[in-house]
Amino acid sequence: MAGGSALVLLYDSRCRRGPLLLGDDPRQPGRLEVVLRPTWDTYVNEAKPDVSYDGALQLRADGTPSVIRSYLRFDVPNVNGRLVGVRLRLFANAADRNGIVVAKTSGVATADPITWQTAPPVGELIGKGEPVERINGWKSTWRP
Numbered sequence: 459m460a461g462g463s464a465l466v467l468l469y470d471s472r473c474r475r476g477p478l479l480l481g482d483d484p485r486q487p488g489r490l491e492v493v494l495r496p497t498w499d500t501y502v503n504e505a506k507p508d509v510s511y512d513g514a515l516q517l518r519a520d521g522t523p524s525v526i527r528s529y530l531r532f533d534v535p536n537v538n539g540r541l542v543g544v545r546l547r548l549f550a551n552a553a554d555r556n557g558i559v560v561a562k563t564s565g566v567a568t569a570d571p572i573t574w575q576t577a578p579p580v581g582e583l584i585g586k587g588e589p590v591e592r593i594n595g596w597k598s599t600w601r602p
Contacts, residue, residue: 498531502574512571517548521556529567529577550590558587 505524564581
């Protein structure tokens, strides 16, 4: 897995704790958060459509000179409670004035490992983060 990625699910205080490891969110009293690590991640490169980057130590994303997209998969558990927000945390090692763009895929990866040619198409936009100005720092994209 590429280091440092996490999906943070935020639930209201009526959430039952059950078997999941939930913690009170210190930033928002009365809210509980679940932190998930990706179960799978990779990236694909338009300039090298037959190459798989499965097992790469870091994820990449770029729009020029060729498009590079990262894919992450999370196993989201069933939790009794109302989901009130989701935050994707990524560690940025380069600046990007466009910020992080997060989208669903419009299908499931049918090949393993995936390449540019076999990657699922980009679907609905989920969130967009602020520009990445600080190099070697955490960056989040939030969706209430």
